[in-house]
Amino acid sequence: MANPPIVCMVTDFGNADSYVGEMKGVILGICPGARIVDLTHKIKKYDVAQACYTLARSHLYFPAGTVFLAVVDPGVGGSRRGLAAKGGGKYFVGPDNGIFSFLMRDAETAFHHLAETKYFLGSISSTFHGRDIFAPVAAHLAHGVAVEDLGPKIEDPIPLPDIRPVRDKGHLLGKIIHVDDFGNLISNITAGDIRDSFGSKAVSIILGEGDRIIEGIKGCYEDVEKGEALALFGSGPFLEIAVREGRAEQILGNAAGSRLLLKVKS
Amino acid sequence: MANPPIVCMVTDFGNADSYVGEMKGVILGICPGARIVDLTHKIKKYDVAQACYTLARSHLYFPAGTVFLAVVDPGVGGSRRGLAAKGGGKYFVGPDNGIFSFLMRDAETAFHHLAETKYFLGSISSTFHGRDIFAPVAAHLAHGVAVEDLGPKIEDPIPLPDIRPVRDKGHLLGKIIHVDDFGNLISNITAGDIRDSFGSKAVSIILGEGDRIIEGIKGCYEDVEKGEALALFGSGPFLEIAVREGRAEQILGNAAGSRLLLKVKS
């Protein structure tokens, strides 16, 4: 017997309302065997970039065939398109607002415009396409409908602007995308970005407006003393700023959106 | 093979404690194939009306056969009865405190008193009937026990008082039942209520003590300017007050429990 299909959800709907539950009801009505996983529903409201980064790191840990249902949708009810994508053996369904930008670097990824309304609910509200369009489409994908049947292939999905770090005069300028529940500051800078800019040279990391400098990239928390700040590649592909046995957010005073500048250690 | 049974939970237990998890352990011990969906566990503590409205809108999106397990139970340990109901091809299990009032308007709905203790856990705590009575009963229903076997049919389930809007002198007086995670104000007024009171005439909506008047009911957020308030039927059957790209709760200063008065536009 084939493995049960997985639908993995990421939204900014929070855990208090019944919205996510209604989407699950719709999914199970169409694909009764689906395993539904909540990646998170606590994306900052309307923060498409945060959802994009979350998917970029997390989708790697799910098996081939997983359908990712991503709904952070400030343009709901307007003219933005709905998308389904296939890339790396996985599927992605959501609005065409840049939430899948991380997939656009891979030429193999195919994007389709959700034009086949027969895969939507019969009645579409103006405010909740997550339940009325994206959930049923994701469920049909999970249930075996081919991504090509959902609508025509498109070549111009809309990317997010300004989400990659910028190289300038030998510096690398990134930003904090997310502060996690432990207070760690997660940036948009990958090991590849650092290698491309600095090779194997040691780097200094300047936080915010220069108020704090962290020297070098460590391997684990134990490489510094308790209460000391460090930069490391934690559990994802992005450089993190942490404080051993402390909350970097509180101690350093940096928040999501603040900048960090990398340069060769002088 | 038949579709796996769905048990959909709504409680005021929150997400921090192990109470919901224990209920799931009980359910899976009785009905190992059950798919368990969390509708929400963040109903305001003891707010039976909010749970009732949440179920009223959300149960429509679940497939026939779903068992709804609803535990907002301020009277636990006292003399209130336990209920199971069958209506519209779906099942409902919880306390007899009005949480299923929305089902009582339908004469087809059958209510049963949970008298057959063989479907309970062997040991019943005085404070957690959700785990010890309602979860096992819901699991037995999901596993194939007939609702008639759970106990005698009753004709007098207890309804919630004062949950429907009131018509008076050509006005319609309702209230805000719920403020959602986006700050939208969800009322207890349906499109049918408005049609019955005002036909197709345009209405004015007076919020709170008259401090704010909203003219007409719009189709979608784009019908007003950014930052402007509007009334619309969003994703559920109840009239909502929203602010385009803003939080109505903050901007209008209204909260759950506050009133709204509808009258013909003058």
Add this chain to the structure above:
Amino acid sequence: MANPPIVCMVTDFGNADSYVGEMKGVILGICPGARIVDLTHKIKKYDVAQACYTLARSHLYFPAGTVFLAVVDPGVGGSRRGLAAKGGGKYFVGPDNGIFSFLMRDAETAFHHLAETKYFLGSISSTFHGRDIFAPVAAHLAHGVAVEDLGPKIEDPIPLPDIRPVRDKGHLLGKIIHVDDFGNLISNITAGDIRDSFGSKAVSIILGEGDRIIEGIKGCYEDVEKGEALALFGSGPFLEIAVREGRAEQILGNAAGSRLLLKVKS
């Protein structure tokens, strides 16, 4: 067909980040049929004792064969071992930091050191053994690997110090382990502890620094007036302090960590 395996998770990761979701992706990649239950992810950060007490009460409500995946892991990246345990027909996977202390009283429980790295992910981060070691091991257990195959049996799992109440001069000194979402204060004192210390004599319970005395142990909330404090065995094995239709935490001013002293009623 055998019942689908259950993996029940308890962590301090919170519900906002994608960490728990990534663990579920890993689990379903290894054991596609697993039913995953969230016991809670809101253990107080790094509070191994709270996780231990939560598991101690909750595991009783899950069927035999359930795999408990417990990750509250302040020592991640350091030298602490990983463990798998089998006890009472159930399985437990997590760090060797005392989180499974409640199992150590039972001589039948077998503890194994997670030495077989072939059951880990191929790449192990220094900060997220929950995803890279414990989740895959739990999934392999759920999928049929024998606990004996995970690594050698050990006789010296590390217990938590000071988690049991202390008997002294005819008194029993315990503490508040957890304040639940309803404001109830959950202690570390069982009915057996009280029986061992006081037989069937009536007891007085002195909270905190003696600022409040509660007389006797009641059967249910209805045994006191509204707004009155009481001690009772609620839904778990541990003595709770509650206020009927109120929040004991607010009214009594006691928090997690505060002490309670039991003595024979004078």
